[in-house]
Amino acid sequence: MPGGDPARQVVVTGLAVLSALGDGTGPLVEAAWAGKPAFAPVTRFDVAGRRVRHAAHLPGAPRLAAELTRVVGEAAAGAGLDREQAGRAPLLLALHSDTRTAATVAEVGAAVRDTVGLPAVTSTAVGACTASSGALADAAVLLTAGRAQTAVVAAGYLVEPDTYALFDAASALSRDGEVRPFSRDRRGPLLGDAVVAVVLETAGSAHSRGVRPLAxxxxxxxxxxxxxxxxxxxxxxxxxxxxxxxxxxxxxxxxxxxxxxxxxxxxxxxxxxxxxxxxxxxxxxxxxxxxxxxxxxxxxxxxxxxxxxxxxxxxxxxxxxxxxxxxxxxxxxxxxxxxxxxxxxxxxxxxxxxxxxxxxxxxxxxxxxxx
CATH class of the missing domain: 3.40.47.10 (Thiolase/Chalcone synthase)
Known part of the structure; x- marks a missing residue:
C-alpha cells in the first residue's frame, strides 16, 4: 500500500459462493481447475422457441433473496463477525435491474438484520456486468477512507426467462452450447447462476480480531x-x-x-x-x-x-x-x-x-x- 497506512490495507476475511457447480467454493474451483463446464440444457423454464437452449444453472428454482441472505450469513460467519461487529458493517448489493429488484433488496435487508445483524442494505449497484466489481471497489474506498472497518459485498443472478430471451433474441449467446474465450470459432457467452458474498475489512481490523486474511x-x-x-x-x-x-x-x-x-x-x-x-x-x-x-x-x-x-x-x-x-x-x-x-x-x-x-x-x- 504505497504511501499509505498498512493497517488500512483492504483484506478479504470471508467468502461464500453458490454457483451452477453447487454450494461453496470447492466445487466451483475444482471445475475451473479441471476446465469442466457446467453448461447443460435449460430446464428451469421453457426454451423451446429459443435459438440457444443451454446455460449453467442449478436444478430447480432457487429464490434469489433467500440465497443472498444465506451466503451473506456464511461469509460473515467465515470472517468470524459477531452481531456487534456486523452491525457496523455496510452491505453493498449488486443485482440485475428488473421489476423484482426493489422487493429483493427489501427482503434481503430485513433478513440479514435478523440473521446476521447487518444494519441495512447501504447501496444497490445495477450497472450491468461490472456492478459487483464496482461495489467491491466502493467498499474498499469506504475502508481506506476510514469510514468503515468492515464491509460486506454481495451479488446475485439466477438465470431467468426474461433476460435469457433478450440475449437469445439478440443472437448474443453461443449456439454450440460452449463458451470458447480467445479461441477460434468462438460464438459468445452463455448465462450462469451465481450468488456470492465477500467480507472486506482493513488489515488492522483483521489483526485486532485475530483473523487471518484469505487475500x-x-x-x-x-x-x-x-x-x-x-x-x-x-x-x-x-x-x-x-x-x-x-x-x-x-x-x-x-x-x-x-x-x-x-x-x-x-x-x-x-x-x-x-x-x-x-x-x-x-x-x-x-x-x-x-x-x-x-x-x-x-x-x-x-x-x-x-x-x-x-x-x-x-x-x-x-x-x-x-x-x-x-x-x-x-x-x-x-x-x-x-x-x-x-x-x-x-x-x-x-x-x-x-x-x-x-x-x-x-x-x-x-x-x-x-x-
Missing part, C-alpha cells in the same frame, strides 16, 4: 469507453487504463502480475479488444498466464465479477491457475499465454480479475495472495 484487494481501477452502447472500443484502451489504475494504486509493476482472470466472454469483438488491452499493458509477447473462468461457470451478469473474484482468490490460495475451457485453437486476434487443458501450478503474488460491460464500463481488481 488482499491491493488495487482497483474503473474506466468508461463511451464508445458504443454494446460493442467494446476495438483498441481496448479503456480496459487497459483500468488495469493501469489498479496497478498504480497498489504500486505494482505489470511484470509482478502472475495471472489474469480475464473478462473473456467468448465474443468475437470483446475478446479481441481485451487481448489488445492486455498487450497494451503487458506487451504482446511475455504477458502473464490468462484464462476466463466464464468458460466453466457461465456469465452471471451483475454477479459475474464477484464470482470471478472469488475464483481468483481461491486459485491464489491453492497455487493452481484455472483452465481456459472450450478452446478449439489459436485465433490470430487473441495471442495470449492461455492456460489450456490442465491447471497450471503457480504461486504469483498478484493476479488481476477483469470485467467489462455494455456501455463501455471496465473494471480491474488486483488481488494479492495472503502472506
Amino acid at each position: 488482499a484487494l491491493a488495487g482497483w481501477g474503473r474506466t468508461g469507453d463511451a464508445h458504443h452502447v454494446c460493442r467494446p472500443a476495438p483498441d481496448g484502451a479503456g480496459l487497459a487504463r483500468a488495469v493501469t489504475a489498479a496497478l498504480a494504486r497498489a504500486g505494482v509493476a505489470p511484470g509482478d502480475v502472475g495471472y489474469v482472470n480475464a473478462n473473456g466472454t467468448g465474443s468475437v469483438l470483446a475478446d479481441a479488444a481485451e487481448t489488445r488491452a492486455l498487450h497494451a499493458v503487458f506487451g504482446p509477447g511475455d504477458g502473464p498466464p490468462v484464462s476466463s473462468t466464464k468458460s466453466v461457470h457461465g456469465h452471471a451478469l451483475e454477479a459475474s465479477a464477484l464470482l470471478e473474484f472469488a475464483v481468483t482468490v481461491e486459485s491464489l490460495r491453492a497455487g493452481l491457475l484455472p483452465v481456459n475451457a472450450g478452446y478449439l485453437g489459436s485465433a490470430d486476434d487473441c495471442r495470449l499465454d492461455l492456460v489450456l487443458h490442465a491447471p497450471r501450478e503457480a504461486r504469483p503474488r498478484y493476479a488481476l480479475s477483469l470485467n467489462s460491460a455494455f456501455g463501455g464500463a471496465n473494471t480491474a481488481l488486483l488481488v494479492e495472495a495472503a502472506a
Whole structure:
C-alpha cells in the first residue's frame, strides 16, 4: 500500500459462493481447475422457441433473496463477525435491474438484520456486468477512507426467462452450447447462476480480531469507453487504463502480475479488444498466464465479477491457475499465454480479475495472495 497506512490495507476475511457447480467454493474451483463446464440444457423454464437452449444453472428454482441472505450469513460467519461487529458493517448489493429488484433488496435487508445483524442494505449497484466489481471497489474506498472497518459485498443472478430471451433474441449467446474465450470459432457467452458474498475489512481490523486474511484487494481501477452502447472500443484502451489504475494504486509493476482472470466472454469483438488491452499493458509477447473462468461457470451478469473474484482468490490460495475451457485453437486476434487443458501450478503474488460491460464500463481488481 504505497504511501499509505498498512493497517488500512483492504483484506478479504470471508467468502461464500453458490454457483451452477453447487454450494461453496470447492466445487466451483475444482471445475475451473479441471476446465469442466457446467453448461447443460435449460430446464428451469421453457426454451423451446429459443435459438440457444443451454446455460449453467442449478436444478430447480432457487429464490434469489433467500440465497443472498444465506451466503451473506456464511461469509460473515467465515470472517468470524459477531452481531456487534456486523452491525457496523455496510452491505453493498449488486443485482440485475428488473421489476423484482426493489422487493429483493427489501427482503434481503430485513433478513440479514435478523440473521446476521447487518444494519441495512447501504447501496444497490445495477450497472450491468461490472456492478459487483464496482461495489467491491466502493467498499474498499469506504475502508481506506476510514469510514468503515468492515464491509460486506454481495451479488446475485439466477438465470431467468426474461433476460435469457433478450440475449437469445439478440443472437448474443453461443449456439454450440460452449463458451470458447480467445479461441477460434468462438460464438459468445452463455448465462450462469451465481450468488456470492465477500467480507472486506482493513488489515488492522483483521489483526485486532485475530483473523487471518484469505487475500488482499491491493488495487482497483474503473474506466468508461463511451464508445458504443454494446460493442467494446476495438483498441481496448479503456480496459487497459483500468488495469493501469489498479496497478498504480497498489504500486505494482505489470511484470509482478502472475495471472489474469480475464473478462473473456467468448465474443468475437470483446475478446479481441481485451487481448489488445492486455498487450497494451503487458506487451504482446511475455504477458502473464490468462484464462476466463466464464468458460466453466457461465456469465452471471451483475454477479459475474464477484464470482470471478472469488475464483481468483481461491486459485491464489491453492497455487493452481484455472483452465481456459472450450478452446478449439489459436485465433490470430487473441495471442495470449492461455492456460489450456490442465491447471497450471503457480504461486504469483498478484493476479488481476477483469470485467467489462455494455456501455463501455471496465473494471480491474488486483488481488494479492495472503502472506
